Structure formats: structure tokens, C-alpha cells
Amino acid sequence: MKTNKSYSSYLVRLGRRYDLHKVFTDFLEMIVCALSMGAMEERYLEIVRQYEKPEAYALSEAFGALVLEMDNGGEGLKDCFGDFFMEHLSHGRNGQFFTPQPVCDLMAQIAQPAKFGERVADCCCGSGRLLFAAAKLNRNALFFGSDIDRTCCLMCLINLCLNGLLGEVAWMNTLSNDFYAAWRVELHPEHGMPYIRQIGEEESYMLLKMPEAKKQLPVPEPEVEEQPTQQLLFEF
Template structure:
């Protein structure tokens, strides 16, 4: 029986043959598929067919190592991907240096030391460590994260679901309100455990609902007493 290595050792070992970026992205998506409880089984098999059987087994062992590391001596809520991503994948490209976890915890306590409300949102979530820091104060919130980088959203999505946190993660440009894909972490109606469900733009809470400008102008012109329409950034 092979001794369990660290998550990074497994990924780097597989990457020698297939390339680090593709292996890391495939691992993230395969994990999302596994956490979708059979809804993404076809996609999972489509990805795993690109790997020889021994390497596919290594992917499974990498997942086991990741879960052990994220357990964090029973404390949990540890970013399982961010440091690896910065060191081996992004190298700071496009300014992708994630806030250190202790700083995230400090910021979370400064913002709301008594505990958050029902929802916590981060419109540039990276690997989700700011949301994990908020969960250390109050983990029964709903957590919402968005990022323009797909890999970042997949890291955040896995981090939230593997820690049993519910909410939504979107791959989108929050400045231009351009939505590419989204996922909801919910309790499964039958099994009662957190699972991932892909959502549409219309289902997302993070997409800004912009009124039809032409209709609004027409209505305003017809009704001189009409008050201006205000729009919240997040329609919660």
C-alpha cells in the first residue's frame, strides 16, 4: 500500500505527463462532478477518459489527501487550493495574489465581530478564502462568490461545498454584469447533504437585474410624477 502523499505532490506527479494547468483544472471539475451527486456523471467520465488508469487512481488519491489537509486538525474551513494555485499555476499573473488566510480572518472580524447576517458576498472571491474566514465567525449563513476567472470559481465552489457551506458561486464579470456559468450549493432534497447544482443566469442571485432602459424612459415620460427606479447591486 502506497503512503499517502500531500495533495500538491499528487497533482505535480500527474502533471509531468499531462501538463499542470490541465491536470489542476480537470481535478477541480471532476471534484465538482463528484459533488453533483450523479447529475454530472457523463462529464466526469468524459474527463477521466483522458487519463491512463493508474493516473486516474492518483487523482482519487489526490482527493483523499486534499480532504485530510482541509480537515485542518478538526477545525476545517481551510483553503485547500489557493496557495498551490499561486505557487504553481498563476505565479501572480494578472495580479492573482490571494489575501493570506490570517489577514482574511482579521478583516472578517473587523467587518462584523459579532457575526454576519444571513448572507455574505464576495464579488471577487478568488479561491473563496474570505468567505471561509466569514464562516469561522458564523457558518450558517448563505455564501455568495463571483470571479472572472473560471479556475478561481471552481476552487471557491469546491472549498465551500467540501466544508458544508451553502450558497452560490458564479463565473462572471461583476463589473460588466456578464454571466458565464453558475452553481448553487444546496441540501439535497432526498439525502439531506450539501451538493452542487448548476444554475442559469435567471436563477442567479448575483446577476444584477437591470431594468429595460427604454421601457423605463417611456414610463417616466408618460408619468411626470414617477419617482426614479433604484437598483441594488445584489438583489437579495
């Protein structure tokens, strides 16, 4: 049966019984599990078992509603998470006011990532709006984001995967280079569709590899010693 209910209405309703932040985080993590092609099935079941059967079904309906909203009339690249997060969860704490999408679009047009290369990055990605803005100019790039807030990382990760944008999202402190976890969006080797795979710091592109760590990696006779370089907003 078709419904015009937004995904957020399901979460708000569940939030009356449970903590809304928990419901939202569980919802995000369930989606990540679902998009990992069975690799995180145990974690998915662990989350679902915390809810009664009708509530778990409501979360699956919320996922369906989210996909319809993100389709955005066939154009995609619509951030359905950011406004909900700011209104219901962050309330502007810790400076978590996400940049309005029109401003992100203007910044992307000024930077012109399509002219820079094949990789674009945002070291404080939030829900991924700047990466969306860059994707409007060049969807074929690889997109990299990082954030100190795990919930933001999950929002950005889902936004990339459901829009078919490949790349990496790292949960880390980019100022201190402390790394907590990361996920990669890539094409599945068998099915050829975007899926999520959790990675370690040895595979991360967003983690700044310091000279001490680089000495442990096999490097084919470099002419000069490599120095760490800072990640740029759009291209690296």
C-alpha cells in the first residue's frame, strides 16, 4: 500500500517511546548493515531485536520512505538527514549547524572540482552536503569525507551509497589524526552495485599517514622522502 508519510514521521513516533537519538542512530546503522551485502547481518539482527515486531516493521517502512524521498524526482543528491538531525537531535550543539545546500552548491561552483581531478574530499563532512554539491558537477569522482561525530559519518555514508557515489567516510578527528573507524562505498565484485564495506586504518585514504608509519610500508625506491600533506576541502 502506498503511503505519503515521510521517513521522519516514523522515527518521531518511535521516539516518543524510546530516546529519539537512539532510534535515529539505530535506523542509520540498520541501513548501513542492509547495504553491506550480508557482511553485517549479525549486527542488524542485534539492533532489530531491541524493538517489538511492529516497531521493527515501522523502521523498515521508514527506510522505504527515505529511498523515495532521496529519489528527489529522479535527480537524487538530496540530503534528507541534515535538517532532521539539526532540528531534533543536535539543536545546534557543538557547532552542528550544517551549511545550507545552496551555499554548498555555490562553494562547489567556485572550487570547480570537475577540473581538479578524480578525488574530492571534505574533512568535516557532516551529512555530506558539500560532497553532494561536488557530485552535481562531477558524479564520476571518488568522494571522501570524515567527521568526528559518528552519527554524521553514518548519514554521509548512506547518502553516498544510495546515490551511487563511490569513496570513503572516516570517523576520525582530522585535527589530531585520531582514527576510530571507516567505511568504503565501492562496487560489489559479484553484483556490480554500490555497497558498504568497513575498512581499517591501513586502507583509509583520509587518515594522514605519518612518516613513521610510512617507513613500515613497502615503497618502491622513492627519490625523495615523502612528507605528509594536509587534505584539502575538495581535491587531494
